Amino acid sequence: xxxxxxxxxxxxxxxxTAGKLVELVEGARLFxxxxxxxxxxxxxxDQQFTDFQQLPPWRALxxxxxxxxxxxxxxxxxxxxxxxxxxxxxxxxxxxxxxxHDVVHVLLxxxxxxxxxxxxxxxEGATIRPWRHEHVARYQxxxxxxxxxxxxxxxxxxxxxxxxxxxxxxxxxxxxxxAG
Numbered sequence: 001x002x003x004x005x006x007x008x009x010x011x012x013x014x015x016x017t018a019g020k021l022v023e024l025v026e027g028a029r030l031f032x033x034x035x036x037x038x039x040x041x042x043x044x045x046d047q048q049f050t051d052f053q054q055l056p057p058w059r060a061l062x063x064x065x066x067x068x069x070x071x072x073x074x075x076x077x078x079x080x081x082x083x084x085x086x087x088x089x090x091x092x093x094x095x096x097x098x099x100x101h102d103v104v105h106v107l108l109x110x111x112x113x114x115x116x117x118x119x120x121x122x123x124e125g126a127t128i129r130p131w132r133h134e135h136v137a138r139y140q141x142x143x144x145x146x147x148x149x150x151x152x153x154x155x156x157x158x159x160x161x162x163x164x165x166x167x168x169x170x171x172x173x174x175x176x177x178x179a180g
Contacts, residue, residue, distance in 0.1 A: 063095030
C-alpha cells in the first residue's frame with residue numbers, strides 16, 4: 001500500500017489538501033500523526049521535550065500505527081504532518097518502507113509572506129500563532145533538504161488546494177497505479 005505524506009509548514013495547505021485528496025484517491029483514508037504525539041505528550045509528561053517529534057517513540061510509533069491501519073483496512077494512508085528535521089523524516093520513511101509500504105513524499109511549498117498571512121488569517125490558531133510564525137523560519141532553513149527529498153513539490157502560493165489535490169492525484173496515478 002501507499003503512504004502519501006503531505007509535508008510543509010503551517011499555512012502551506014496540508015490539512016485542506018489532504019481532506020480533498022482522501023475524497024479523490026479511491027481506497028484512501030486520512031491519518032493525523034499528531035494524535036500519536038498527543039498520546040505520548042500525556043504519557044511522557046515527565047520527560048523533557050518541546051516537540052513530540054523529538055521523542056524517539058513518536059518516530060517509531062507513527063510508522064507502526066500507519067502500518068496497522070493499512071493492514072486492518074487495506075487502505076492507502078494520507079498523512080499531513082510537518083517534519084522539518086531531516087533525520088526524523090528519514091526515520092519515518094525507513095520505518096514505513098521496512099514494513100513494505102511505498103512512500104510518496106509531497107511537499108506543499110509557499111513563500112514566507114503567504115505563510116505568515118495564512119497563519120494570521122486562521123481563527124482557530126490564534127493561541128499558537130507565534131509558535132506557527134516561528135516555524136516559517138525553520139521551514140525556510142529546512143527547505144533545501146525537503147525539496148531534495150520530495151517526490152512532488154507544489155507551490156501553494158498561487159496554487160489552490162483543489163488544483164494541488166489534482167496534481168497529487170495525477171502524480172500518484174502515474175507513479176503508483178495502485179494508489180490512483
